[in-house]
Amino acid sequence: MPTRYVLIGSGLAGGLLAAYLGRRGYDVDLYERRADPREGNIVGGRSINLALSTRGIHALEQLGIADEVLRHAIPMRGRMIHDKSGDLHFAPYDRDPKNYINSIGRAALNTTVIEAAQRYPNVRVHFNHRCTDVDLGSATAHLLNTEADSNGSSRVAGVLATPKLGEAGPPAIAKHQVIKARADAVIGVDGAFSAVRQSMQKQLAEFEYDESYLPHGYKELTIPPAPDGGWQMEKEALHIWPRKSFMMIALPNPDGSFTCTLFWEFEGPRSFASTKTDDEVCDFFQQEFPDAVPLMATLLEDFRQNPTGSLVTIRCAPWYYKDKVALVGDAAHAVVPFYGQGMNAAFEDCVVLDECLAEFPDNRERAFAEYFVRRKENADALADLAVDNFIEMRDKTASKIFRAKKKLDHFLEGLLPGVYLPLYAMVTFTRIPYAQAARRARIQDWVVYTSLAAISAILILLTFWFVAR
Numbered sequence: 001m002p003t004r005y006v007l008i009g010s011g012l013a014g015g016l017l018a019a020y021l022g023r024r025g026y027d028v029d030l031y032e033r034r035a036d037p038r039e040g041n042i043v044g045g046r047s048i049n050l051a052l053s054t055r056g057i058h059a060l061e062q063l064g065i066a067d068e069v070l071r072h073a074i075p076m077r078g079r080m081i082h083d084k085s086g087d088l089h090f091a092p093y094d095r096d097p098k099n100y101i102n103s104i105g106r107a108a109l110n111t112t113v114i115e116a117a118q119r120y121p122n123v124r125v126h127f128n129h130r131c132t133d134v135d136l137g138s139a140t141a142h143l144l145n146t147e148a149d150s151n152g153s154s155r156v157a158g159v160l161a162t163p164k165l166g167e168a169g170p171p172a173i174a175k176h177q178v179i180k181a182r183a184d185a186v187i188g189v190d191g192a193f194s195a196v197r198q199s200m201q202k203q204l205a206e207f208e209y210d211e212s213y214l215p216h217g218y219k220e221l222t223i224p225p226a227p228d229g230g231w232q233m234e235k236e237a238l239h240i241w242p243r244k245s246f247m248m249i250a251l252p253n254p255d256g257s258f259t260c261t262l263f264w265e266f267e268g269p270r271s272f273a274s275t276k277t278d279d280e281v282c283d284f285f286q287q288e289f290p291d292a293v294p295l296m297a298t299l300l301e302d303f304r305q306n307p308t309g310s311l312v313t314i315r316c317a318p319w320y321y322k323d324k325v326a327l328v329g330d331a332a333h334a335v336v337p338f339y340g341q342g343m344n345a346a347f348e349d350c351v352v353l354d355e356c357l358a359e360f361p362d363n364r365e366r367a368f369a370e371y372f373v374r375r376k377e378n379a380d381a382l383a384d385l386a387v388d389n390f391i392e393m394r395d396k397t398a399s400k401i402f403r404a405k406k407k408l409d410h411f412l413e414g415l416l417p418g419v420y421l422p423l424y425a426m427v428t429f430t431r432i433p434y435a436q437a438a439r440r441a442r443i444q445d446w447v448v449y450t451s452l453a454a455i456s457a458i459l460i461l462l463t464f465w466f467v468a469r
């Protein structure tokens, strides 16, 4: 009998992991609380588009679906900085023009990975099933069928409707009953607010958990296509409006639009909380993003209607329980989005877990333990890098010193090929483990700054010497 896995969550990593496990011949049941995204449902609450880079592409390549995904991607070759006067500065991401990041639609990518999983007859996907709890000892997931009622309204999961007098008993009740899905192992791929992880917290005394929220939230806004269907700004760039304590960014979409994301303080004199009326929203945008306002035809509706999301970093340990349960992707390590690596890291988890299962085919607990050891340090390093990059994006990208440092980085990379690699390039365009990249960058910076200080000191001494002669 093949090993049976129950996966919870068919988001980006869930679909991909199901495909990896399906390819190994395992029996896989993937449960997702939402409806099938192919039925026009919004994947929900997260960014509309994402930056896909080397690690994520590698994970897709292993399954032969990278070309399918990249066919619809828009290359973003560098940062386009918008200053308050409307002046633009373009800074390429890498000295090699072949290195760029890709803007891709979340919904399309989600569909692609789910379909990749469904190509394996041993993988079954069940939408409208919300996991409420996992019994770790028996690897049993408790699920509620949350399918919309026949009249189209969706019931609150878990609440069994009591029929009113005179009404027929609800045949839909069966849909809302708790289902117990027992497997050899349950894998939580259910995102930052993972129910599987919550079960581990409840049932394991030694489980470590830490969550920290930024004081900033985010809101998505839109720049629609130009009347001719084209893009209203440079298409092949990630646009940034850095404003020191906050920023707006915009990524291109294939339909000619851009999705903008405003990252702004929740509270304070100028914040989401204090900006309520249309006039206040208009004033804020006119003051801070004057060049974007004429392009944002639906600014006020977007601002009013779109939710304000929070930005959380989650660290926990261990990511597994015996050979019964494991966590993958945001469920194990949610990071803030400023390095554009959350999904890429989640995809890399799938590759590493797959490798570990191949290395220890007869010892799943060892495979889970190895996967945790190989990934934990890197996920922690990425969490720190992502927070640091917020400061870089919202504040430093506007400065001339930052642009000079990027030029120096590219110069040194050309001068010392294979020896010097800028941190951004290591994280985004290689598969060097995140922790190793962070350590190497610290050493490189120390060597470069110490050398620059030494050269400056020598030049000053030589100047004095010539003057004194």
Ligand code: FAD
Binding pocket: 008, 009, 010, 011, 012, 013, 014, 031, 032, 033, 034, 046, 047, 049, 050, 051, 052, 129, 130, 131, 132, 189, 190, 191, 192, 193, 194, 195, 218, 261, 309, 328, 329, 330, 331, 337, 339, 340, 341, 342, 343, 344, 345, 346
């Ligand atoms: P998710 O994609 O969140 O999927 C979890 C799935 O589990 C969902 O489908 C959910 O419905 C389901 N689920 C949840 N609970 C249950 C339950 N109880 N029962 C059943 N199903 C459940 N990353 C990048 O690499 N590049 C970027 O440019 C980027 N930009 C981002 C921008 C923003 C604003 C944000 C918030 C994140 C961004 N990320 C980016 C991060 C990226 O979105 C996540 O890292 C990625 O989605 C993680 O994938 P996942 O499958 O682990 O979780």
